[in-house]
Amino acid sequence: MAPVLPLLLLLLSSSSSPTIRAAAADEEHEYTLVALSSLQPKATCAGHRVAPPQNTTWVPLNLPHGPCSPLSGGATTPPSVAELLRHDQLRVDDILTRLSGIPINDSKPTRSVGGPNAQMNGNLIDVGVGPAQSPPSAWAQQQLSGLSGGIDAVAAQSSLPAGVLRQTVVVDTASDVPWVQCVPCPIPPCHPQTNTFYDPTKSRTYAAFPCGSPACRQLGPYANGCINNQCQYKVTYPDGSSSSGTYSSDVLTFDATHAVSNFQFGCSHAEQGSFDNRAAGIMALGGGPESLLAQTASRWGNAFSYCIPPTSSNSGFFGLGVPGGVASSRYVVTPMLRYPNLPTFYRVLLRAITVGGQRLNVPAAVFSAGSVMDSRTAISRLPPTAYAALRAAFRNAMRMYRPAPPKGNLDTCYDFTGVANVRLPRIALVFDRNAVVELDPSGILFSSCLAFASNRDDHMPGILGSVQQQTYEVLYAVGGGAVGFRRAAC
Known part of the structure; x- marks a missing residue:
């Protein structure tokens, strides 16, 4: 099989993927107006919002x-x-227990x-x-x-x-x-x-x-x-x-x-x-x-x-295979990292986070342990230093809304009573090779709270959970050593 990462990176160079916005960017690029009703499930199944790919x-x-x-x-x-978050923490504890004390390059x-x-x-x-x-x-x-x-x-x-x-x-x-x-x-x-x-x-x-x-x-x-x-x-x-x-x-x-x-x-x-x-x-x-x-x-x-x-x-x-044709150019791609003696996990390297177009002031070393990709952890876990910076920027951008008590380990929550539309700051995760993944609004708010949580210390690997992956097609091109993200795919 031909190497997937170089091919997808080449396609990336001509794609229309999101880019990091400067601090002086127009407000349209810093915030998005979200109808809270769009984040709530309806009484009936509407099926697919977007047609699934037909070439896999x-x-x-x-x-x-x-x-x-x-x-x-x-x-x-x-x-x-509360129950979902409790079970989610059990999942996180299990993953981190399996990785505890394992050097990144000598598992x-x-x-x-x-x-x-x-x-x-x-x-x-x-x-x-x-x-x-x-x-x-x-x-x-x-x-x-x-x-x-x-x-x-x-x-x-x-x-x-x-x-x-x-x-x-x-x-x-x-x-x-x-x-x-x-x-x-x-x-x-x-x-x-x-x-x-x-x-x-x-x-x-x-x-x-x-x-x-x-x-x-x-x-x-x-x-x-x-x-x-x-x-x-x-x-x-x-x-x-x-x-x-x-x-x-x-x-x-x-x-x-x-x-x-x-x-x-x-x-x-x-x-x-x-x-x-x-x-x-x-x-x-x-x-x-x-x-x-x-x-x-x-x-x-x-x-x-x-x-x-x-x-x-x-x-x-859910699909098997590497997509081809025009759809391939719609992925942003980052290298896939592996633990040599622990093949189960797939990992990516988060380099930065932006809120409202501005990059958070987080030292690169904070992200050096990488982030495990997991389909069953709901809420992403960040190193404490990165989470504190994200929380501060998010709270500042949301200061016009009434705070609400924490829900489990979600400590930045809001009372949206009487609010129909929320002015939500855009949040993007920047992975290695400048793979910028701007989160869907459903990946930012979870039960009216910021949908991220903190790990116990900066040395632990992060976890990229399913809430942040929502609406993206996430491609695990294991043979090519790459992870791809295609936005607005479902």
Whole structure:
């Protein structure tokens, strides 16, 4: 595959990407007038605001709660802001624990994955696993009885063809082993899910990997012994929760024309701990050899992308492959950084932040640890020095509005009672190679608060969370060592 970064950087030079504005720029370029109603979800799903790209393999991506959610037809109750932020901090603590004490260029291996308590923050896609299982087995019917939405209540929203079993999974860029719940999986210890449970006995294309097989040996620290010559896996989370079962393969289907034969995944028969939504499992996209990305690298160019919608009443998309054609010129691109002995994580280097066109006075060394890209952390974390500068500039720009009490770790909040439109300062993140990403308004305000939080010290890596990524197509061109951002993509 030709190097992606030089190509995209060349295209960038002629693109119309955002640029850093001088302090004397017109107010139009320093602020944007935002209708607060545009940041709130509507009662019904409006679908895609922008047509997804047609030159890659893609499926719809939706938030876990709200009218577009594939979980129980959106009937699940959204978490409170306090609960969401609490779970978000658990996710952040897990990532930073895995990275603690690891020099940037000399990582120590560790193979735990993001804790299940963060699933409420996950973005969802529908895929097909194996052939259809209709009617569901008696066991599956018993487990699903009484669930709101019933069996595959929102299957009509899926683009999957007839003949495959729909499974709603959480997209996770910081884990390596894909898995779904499999019959038998009693509740508890397994968790309820909206979809029909995957039953390997009903799939003619299912196969369990024998112990000693190359796929089983590749599991490394995820290996969990052998039962009846079937390879067993176990993913253990830092809080003691886990998913375990048989390491297996089956057909993974995206749409009528795109499927992956012999897709390797964990067939989960037992869990410990609590899982917060009714998704069927995890679609792992980390840099380890077990992930979907690694399994499809030769076919789709070792690249994937996603676009997270601004509200739960809109849909985004998840895609495999490197976009081509005119669309490529619309990306701003920065190098992708990796931890040599911890391949799971993808990292970028933040160089600066601008507020209202003015660059914050933050020493470059503050950003030297880089920022981990994460699809399941909601609120971005910044080094304390950078966060303090951002907060001060934002508060100054918002001084005409009434302050409100903090919400969890969001300490810059406002009372917008009676306010229809907010004069919001433009905020841009400037990454290495001058890749300027001007945040969508939905990436600046979260529940009427500044949607950033502080890490504990300046030496910790930052985290670029999903709220700040909203409306951008984020391209992980892993084979080319680049991350691309295409604005207004969903």
